[in-house]
Amino acid sequence: MSDTILKLCNVTKVFHPNTVNENKAIDNLSFELKKGDFVTVLGSNGSGKSTMFNLIAGSLLADSGQIYLEGENITLVSDYIRAKKIGRIFQDPMKGTSPSLTIEENLSLAYARKSKSKIFAINKADREAFVELLSKLDLGLENRLKTKIGLLSGGQRQAVTLLMSTIADPSLLLLDEHTAALDPNTAVKILDITKELVEYSKTSTMMITHDINAALSIGNRTIMMDAGRIILDISGEERENMTVDALLKLYSKESKKQLANDRMLFSAGGLGEDE
Amino acid sequence: MALLLTGAIQLGMIYALMAMGVYVTFRILNVADLTVEGSFTLGVAVSAVVAAKGHPILALVAAILTGAVAGLVTGILHTKVKIQTILAGILTMTALYTINLAIMGGRANISLFASETVLSLIEKVTKLSVGTVRSIVTIGVTLLVFAFLSAFFKTKFGLKIRATGDNEEMVRASSINASVTKCAGLMLGNACVALSGAMLSQYQKSADVNIGAGMVVVGLASVIIGEAIIGKRSVILGIFSVIVGSVAYQIIIAIALKVNLLPAYGLKLISALIVAISLALPVARAEIKKVRRSKNV
Numbered sequence: 151m152s153d154t155i156l157k158l159c160n161v162t163k164v165f166h167p168n169t170v171n172e173n174k175a176i177d178n179l180s181f182e183l184k185k186g187d188f189v190t191v192l193g194s195n196g197s198g199k200s201t202m203f204n205l206i207a208g209s210l211l212a213d214s215g216q217i218y219l220e221g222e223n224i225t226l227v228s229d230y231i232r233a234k235k236i237g238r239i240f241q242d243p244m245k246g247t248s249p250s251l252t253i254e255e256n257l258s259l260a261y262a263r264k265s266k267s268k269i270f271a272i273n274k275a276d277r278e279a280f281v282e283l284l285s286k287l288d289l290g291l292e293n294r295l296k297t298k299i300g301l302l303s304g305g306q307r308q309a310v311t312l313l314m315s316t317i318a319d320p321s322l323l324l325l326d327e328h329t330a331a332l333d334p335n336t337a338v339k340i341l342d343i344t345k346e347l348v349e350y351s352k353t354s355t356m357m358i359t360h361d362i363n364a365a366l367s368i369g370n371r372t373i374m375m376d377a378g379r380i381i382l383d384i385s386g387e388e389r390e391n392m393t394v395d396a397l398l399k400l401y402s403k404e405s406k407k408q409l410a411n412d413r414m415l416f417s418a419g420g421l422g423e424d425e
Numbered sequence: 426m427a428l429l430l431t432g433a434i435q436l437g438m439i440y441a442l443m444a445m446g447v448y449v450t451f452r453i454l455n456v457a458d459l460t461v462e463g464s465f466t467l468g469v470a471v472s473a474v475v476a477a478k479g480h481p482i483l484a485l486v487a488a489i490l491t492g493a494v495a496g497l498v499t500g501i502l503h504t505k506v507k508i509q510t511i512l513a514g515i516l517t518m519t520a521l522y523t524i525n526l527a528i529m530g531g532r533a534n535i536s537l538f539a540s541e542t543v544l545s546l547i548e549k550v551t552k553l554s555v556g557t558v559r560s561i562v563t564i565g566v567t568l569l570v571f572a573f574l575s576a577f578f579k580t581k582f583g584l585k586i587r588a589t590g591d592n593e594e595m596v597r598a599s600s601i602n603a604s605v606t607k608c609a610g611l612m613l614g615n616a617c618v619a620l621s622g623a624m625l626s627q628y629q630k631s632a633d634v635n636i637g638a639g640m641v642v643v644g645l646a647s648v649i650i651g652e653a654i655i656g657k658r659s660v661i662l663g664i665f666s667v668i669v670g671s672v673a674y675q676i677i678i679a680i681a682l683k684v685n686l687l688p689a690y691g692l693k694l695i696s697a698l699i700v701a702i703s704l705a706l707p708v709a710r711a712e713i714k715k716v717r718r719s720k721n722v
Contacts, residue, residue, distance in 0.1 A: 229597060229598075230597045230598075230601065230602055231600065232600075233598050233599060233600035234600040237598075244592075245594055245598075246595055246598070247592065247595060248587070248588040248592045248595055249591060249592065250587070250591050251584070251587060251588060251591060255584055256588075258584065259584060259585070259588055259599050259601075260599060265581075267581075269580050269581070270579055270580055271579060271580060271581045271583070272579075314599075
């Protein structure tokens, strides 16, 4: 069991309990993530994907059940303490970086634990490491270390956010539709960077996406959620043989919903949508 | 006129300490901190009482420490009790009024004419003229604090404070305790403010319990005037611009008083007007641009 990174045991989260608006966002959910796994998470709006991420990251606390990270029970640990081990990237590219700090200052916030510099935020060795890391993104940012992040485009900011999340060496990386707010070309570019960085850092990763093609082609495991439960969990050969069409059929069968009613289908071709 | 200018520069340097404190909370931490009105008087009161006992240098240290505590109280009210920053600052400021009076032994005024001050100490040691010592000490202390702040905001911890004011959500997601960085920023800002009050009370050789009223506006005016003159391309430049702004502000006020443009009690009105007009400028510029464009269409 030592190769398990994340374990959710019978986790439940209910919003507005005992009112007419009662909503069981996460329903007795159990889930296990192995070290080095890259899981893509599918599901329609309101199926509980983001709530699950919020529970894992600690932005929300579970009503019942337990959450373990590397064997340690983190069910009631504060979000900023969990953040030492859990990196998270949101849909909004503005959320992950600090706009009036420069690129190198932003990176140094994430790099803090690795930096040899004792007092000052950035030293020469750090700067060299940043140049090397940024050149991997292939966006020309390695020559703009002293540029304020606020002056970059959304795609560039999201790329820097990705870099920041991986250099901090998290045990777990949560990507919450992190390409959904970008234009199609930039989204593809950021997905490529994601693949590369995750492979390079071997970080265990979960990625929410509405792009079924991407969900099947990236990573080594795919889960699908509905009504706060995991209704599909495929990996290995089963996943390799899975097609977008078959997945859609399976989805409609398992969730017993009309295909036409599901907004997810409209975005199956590529672009994600807002949650 | 030369004397008037020298005096304005010396006062500008003393108030620059307070304005740098306001810059730390208002611009870097991005909170409107009204504790300043109370912590400035706290510095005045502590400095006067300790200097009157014969320890003018210790008086400055004591003012810095008590100012930091005042900032911490506001910080705890905000981060732990979840009170909005403005209200948290008002609460601390109001409480400080009583505390300041208590420190001053229930008197509204203290005179330091018979006591030793930092300035008179240095006069004795260096044998320089009164005016020279006043200029050297006020400029020296302000540049020292400027150097400290510039270096501090380049350190790891300083960077965390800057990021907190910029994007708190990201700071929390980077496993930084935003409550700690906020409290630290408020402590640092109010320590600067209290030091400013402490310097002023020894410079003027007196303490008044009402001296802090309107101080936030003076600080904001200095920040805004400085940014208009120097700009805000980097933190270090931003902090430096505040010193320039504070001196410029004191010169404007000194000239306005000299030419009898207004009676001495008109000072606060002018301060508020300067801040309001400076804040209105960008909006007015955009409006004018819009009107011009509509004429061209």
